[in-house]
Amino acid sequence: MSDDLTTPQSQGEAELAFEGALRPKSLGEFVGQSKVRGQLQLLLTAARMQDRTADHILLAGPPGLGKTTLAMIVAAESERPLRMSSGPAIQHAGDLAAVLSSLVPGEVLFIDEIHRMARSAEEMLYLAMEDFRIDIMVGKGAGATSIPLDLAPFTLVGATTRSGLLPNPLRDRFGFTAHLEFYSDGELEQVLDRAAVLLELDIDRESLAEIAGRSRGTPRIANRLLRRVRDYALVHTGRADLGAVRAALELYDVDALGLDRLDRAVMQTILTRFDGGPVGLSTLAVSVGEEAETIESVVEPFLVRIGLISRTPRGRVATPDAWRHFGMAPSSAPGTTQQALFTDRL
Ligand SMILES: Nc1ncnc2c1ncn2[C@@H]1O[C@H](COP(=O)(O)OP(=O)(O)OP(=O)(O)O)[C@@H](O)[C@H]1O
Numbered sequence: 001m002s003d004d005l006t007t008p009q010s011q012g013e014a015e016l017a018f019e020g021a022l023r024p025k026s027l028g029e030f031v032g033q034s035k036v037r038g039q040l041q042l043l044l045t046a047a048r049m050q051d052r053t054a055d056h057i058l059l060a061g062p063p064g065l066g067k068t069t070l071a072m073i074v075a076a077e078s079e080r081p082l083r084m085s086s087g088p089a090i091q092h093a094g095d096l097a098a099v100l101s102s103l104v105p106g107e108v109l110f111i112d113e114i115h116r117m118a119r120s121a122e123e124m125l126y127l128a129m130e131d132f133r134i135d136i137m138v139g140k141g142a143g144a145t146s147i148p149l150d151l152a153p154f155t156l157v158g159a160t161t162r163s164g165l166l167p168n169p170l171r172d173r174f175g176f177t178a179h180l181e182f183y184s185d186g187e188l189e190q191v192l193d194r195a196a197v198l199l200e201l202d203i204d205r206e207s208l209a210e211i212a213g214r215s216r217g218t219p220r221i222a223n224r225l226l227r228r229v230r231d232y233a234l235v236h237t238g239r240a241d242l243g244a245v246r247a248a249l250e251l252y253d254v255d256a257l258g259l260d261r262l263d264r265a266v267m268q269t270i271l272t273r274f275d276g277g278p279v280g281l282s283t284l285a286v287s288v289g290e291e292a293e294t295i296e297s298v299v300e301p302f303l304v305r306i307g308l309i310s311r312t313p314r315g316r317v318a319t320p321d322a323w324r325h326f327g328m329a330p331s332s333a334p335g336t337t338q339q340a341l342f343t344d345r346l
């Protein structure tokens with residue numbers, strides 16, 4: 001991925017430390033996602049009333065919307081210890097067996113990017129989730145035997161940016177799937193307001209609204225832009241006002257809609273190379289030199305949400321708003337790029 005200010009993925013250690021400091025610690029502090037919050041609250045309260053471990057929870061949604069934060073909150077609210085792992089770290093069933101067999105009763109196990117776990121581990125996880133038991137294979141070939149091992153009851157919290165990639169048997173074993181949505185500008189203002197207090201930054205409402213509007217519906221980006229505005233105020237203007245916000249965001253190429261370089265590259269490609277579309281996902285990915293997965297899970301959901309592209313059975317199409325935002329007019333001779341039109345992977 002690029003290192004643009006508006007990529008929703010986390011960028012390095014400094015940002016991780018910063019995120020840790022700003023992470024809400026309870027459901028009450030968690031801004032927005034009111035539906036998901038209500039659903040989680042009920043599930044956790046019921047478990048607590050019966051003094052049992054909560055059902056397994058799957059958190060699905062684009063990067064930076066609060067999946068890791070919610071996993072930590074689940075553990076904190078249920079007053080249980082939290083173990084953190086991730087799909088890429090579980091490349092063999094043995095990796096998972098080691099984690100599962102060392103859990104203490106009631107522990108919350110967070111597996112980030114769960115769609116990237118090894119297949120063999122996935123199968124072990126089915127049994128573990130359902131019966132709190134795993135079968136450990138010993139030996140090879142005809143002499144191989146499986147030894148059953150009982151596990152302490154645990155709550156699995158899985159996070160994924162690609163819930164479509166999860167096999168059905170795994171998805172079905174979660175008691176609840178939370179689909180996180182992009183945040184409204186008003187909600188992002190609340191996120192920023194809270195962050196400004198924690199950063200001891202004096203900033204007015206108008207400025208917060210301006211940052212919120214350019215944050216791609218994503219708290220991680222909102223917080224990152226706020227940091228750059230803080231820098232700008234420190235170095236140049238002495239205070240974080242609308243002038244500082246506009247100048248800082250212009251300096252970092254964040255446009256009025258919060259589009260970043262990759263968003264713009266995708267839009268320009270659809271508009272100019274493909275005459276507004278329709279164009280298929282993999283053709284688009286090749287054209288902008290980015291992986292189809294990134295386009296599909298990071299770029300496209302946001303562009304669809306703000307109404308710049310729509311998905312049709314024949315591929316991605318630019319909307320009239322898109323032509324307007326980029327100051328272009330639809331080509332008067334549609335079909336001139338027909339030979340470049342593919343409708344793969346709709
Ligand atoms: N609802 C929220 N209220 C306040 N701050 C939030 C909220 N959601 C996320 N944040 C902030 O955004 C940052 C990123 O959130 P988080 O790390 O939980 O995202 P994520 O969904 O796990 O992203 P990824 O898919 O990249 O792992 C957090 O550090 C936190 O400061």
Ligand SMILES: [Mg+2]
Pocket residue numbers: 067068069112159
């Ligand atoms: Mg995360």
